[in-house]
Amino acid sequence: EDQVTQSPEALRLQEGESSSLNCSYTVSGLRGLFWYRQDPGKGPEFLFTLYSAGEEKEKERLKATLTKKESFLHITAPKPEDSATYLCAVQARNSTSYGKLTFGQGTILTVHP
């Protein structure tokens, strides 16, 4: 069974204090790993897709990396507007054609000014 574990559950940072969020996964052959951002009371907003170990993607202050067992979301010099819940999801290579995603429980990031 596919599993996704995110850590820490919650992270408090000062503005400008860089850090990383972790997503550990167990899947029978990875097709893709997805990062989303979710603000309170809203739907998840797509950030990145990573397909193979060693791949990196960047967007503004965020950089996502992928290994064979985990993914990191690095946040460089965060700002208060980066405060949100960050979700990680995986899709197995042998998933049926509907594209099943298995989500982690998320990391709640709070950035204080």
Add this chain to the structure above:
Amino acid sequence: EADIYQTPRYLVIGTGKKITLECSQTMGHDKMYWYQQDPGMELHLIHYSYGVNSTEKGDLSSESTVSRIRTEHFPLTLESARPSHTSQYLCASTRDSAYEQYFGPGTRLTVT
């Protein structure tokens, strides 16, 4: 920016009422999904559709039903709402199952 819409955004309703949550997308995506999310918990898939006239149940058992008569429209119906149905319902779509899913803003349902 994803063009996927959900109405209503918030709904408070009494036990036993029939409700329909609306989801529409203007991206022409064939694949659409309904997820349920409780506070602080993972998203769980309750329904999905490959295209028009195709609907399937997801991993999480749900008493809701869905229909897909038009590509852009994927409504979810609860025939008789119960307090256990209180949750956030999220609709999503994708152009292909191997790609990212785009989510709507969600409907927060409270059944009293």
